[in-house]
Amino acid sequence: MKRDYIFYPINCGETLPQNNIHAVSCSMPTLKDVIDYEEQKEEILKKITVAYPRFIIHPYLKELSNYLKKKYKVSNDYELILLSSKKAVDVVSNFYYIHNAFQFKEDFGVIKVLKGRQYQKVLKFIQYVGYNLSSRLAEDYLYKIGLIENLQDEELEKKKYAQDIIISTLANAYKEQKENICLAPSGMNAIYSILKALKNIQARNGKSILIQFGWLYLDTTNIVSNYFEESKVFYDVTNLDILEEFLKNNQNRTLAIITEVPTNPLVKTANLKRLRELCDTYNIVLVIDSTFATPYNLDLKPYADIFVESLTKFACGNADVLMGAIILNSKFNISHIKNEFFKHCDTPYIKDMQRMALEIKDYKKRVKKISQNTKELIDFLPTLPYISKIYSSLDKENFENYKNLMFDENSLCGIISIYIENDFEKIYNALNFAKGPSLGTEFTLLMPYTYLAHYDLINSKKGREFLEKIELPINLIRISVGVEDINEIKKEFLRVKSNLN
Template structure:
């Protein structure tokens, strides 16, 4: 497979069709893959062998990166290690030990070889699946750049892929940049993690550890949020109880449940806006509810970004996937957790976050440090383009039923309460189509597949990708409908291209056949 250098990436994506299975944006370290039509999406999600033979790439937490696979093969062939096959490689020993414990394995399942940590999988499939589940939902996977270095040192590849990086104290540079963006007075309040999910998992684990000493073990989840975050609670990846309020706008119900469980509530988890339904809860009101219940509030602000919303004053911890808008290049996974220094738990949180998360690999830090310099300007352009595209889509009444976004009628009042400035909706739109998804998605000439938040426009059949298991059964489809979701919804991540070209691209896809 021919891959592009960073200088080629923009032209590789752009506003055009991309062949099925092509890494997006084209870098060796791409975090997305082109799945350009609904038939391929169904084949990919259902595990169809013919489809997977064409589309072998994927989001790194879900599909093992080719270089990581090669490192596992290298370890399995090393007779001195006596590992055999069936290995899951992790960023740290902490992640490996935690994954083994979650699967019920003994500590000797954890190994180190060629500087890489991981878990030796047992023969029993349930335990094997639990190891993979833990690593996926907590983002503790081995970085593709670390795998690249292992293969280079072993003489199995000729060189690293060239890319722009900032190697001078990159972690310090990233923390300082984020502290300024969030309004945190001390860069020490920012911890960096192996992925966005690693930051979220660390935040929930850190709060849970602190609160467990007070006999508090229950989390309150607001709305239908990112499915990996839900899985941390539902699959007991983190050993806590949880209660869900389906509608994040229902303050009366949130307050009722929080008050009813006040003595046992460990924390409240919310997204601004929620993923995938893009609903913005009343953040100041949530702060009051959490304070009354005596528990921290954790907010994931990835979609809105700290340049558009000011949520740190209301939260105890704010999490962000730096994979998205902070870098915009869609070629590196990283996350951050920002502690509110005024939180009564601030000191404990700073320590616990680092204990429960996994530090990023040094070359990933260097890549993010180079890209984060353009964060604010990137968001300015995304905001402006989103306003233009949303206006166009709202007038396409023959095809579009409605659009969920920060400024829709249900969310706008709550969003305004935390918005830093006017005309700053972020770049994600969820479009409810009146026509079958295939009619628009298959014709749309943009990058199509998992992920969002790149500097180039992307589209995703998000319900298929995040909740294919629910689409497959009548009961599951009813569950989705109960949350305002169904198969014919298109998630759009607006990029930084010229707005006229973005509108023209969508206009062509929306035209009657």
């Protein structure tokens, strides 16, 4: 039977992409699903077994952990946490003063922690620093010892070419030398590695303040709070006057500024020319998370000392590889200390690189198609009466800063956020796009951003007041625009419009 629409409901807990055990997203088709997940309701936790690997332990990692507990005769008073390397074990052990006498003879990291509070604290810390063990590594291990019967059916690049394909693609995109690029097992591990390096540099030169410019991704903020005694947050990236006043009053104390271009989820862009001038004036390192921009939409080369990108997003496009990258900008002569920034990263698992190498070949083509669809969707969405406000690259108050960075008129960030004042739950539930965490996918992907990212703030008066202060609406849907036929995307929004009448 032929469907009238290409979009259809996806059951709660199904992987996104579907039927992929290495998916980094999962379907949460109703607002109740999201709330139940945030409140850790037992019924929904049974459904959601595969999701973003830094937030939910992958079933293969759970199975491997149980196997290793038996193999090494670990007491039931303890849980095993699996990490990307032995280096990662040292990072976690030193932070929490965990010193296991027992040595696990594995090629990856294994740490033994007490059940209960310590276990939960360590899991949360690993979420921040991104030293996650690859689900593909766990899959290979379990398959080799006969605990699973099949491997995921997926196409992979040849091992000997994989890493070079990824790095060469990024080098061409960022117009940078390959030796100034380092891969990491996640975007957060890349950010952690940069911030850890800056912390070490701080110890040598006496500068103590790290500035977060804009409302940054939550786990970036958490890393900053763990590693910097002195940090300052400026929530509004469009107001550099306040930042400049602070820098004047804190000369020789500010080490670095970290910002996202554009910001998540309101897609705001700072005046990078002026920001760069401030960094030069006060000798400050500027770190830019370029995940939303991508190196194919915006020319950020004249501004950042260091780029960090979550390759899990647009570079992958299929939401089935967790990986990040650090790109040092040779223009600003920071590469002479590149080892300081690279040494904290772990090398991604080879099969993750094989998969990424295959997907990153279409990076530029994918971004250009997404940008084209985004432009048409921005023009279309104001015709829908149920949308109260739209946040995009083309916002009037934002566009001048964004326009100055564009390679051409079609270089639009593939993220649009929409505020729905009335009937939010009804509209979110009715839309049949894929709905779940993450972004940058070839399939259009929706997320009720504030509910999934900041549910704790929604649930308190103080939290809601803070959301108002930073102008982050509760009833917000972040749209990661896909490469589907734009008319089909519009048709789905129109279908919901007709059902509301």
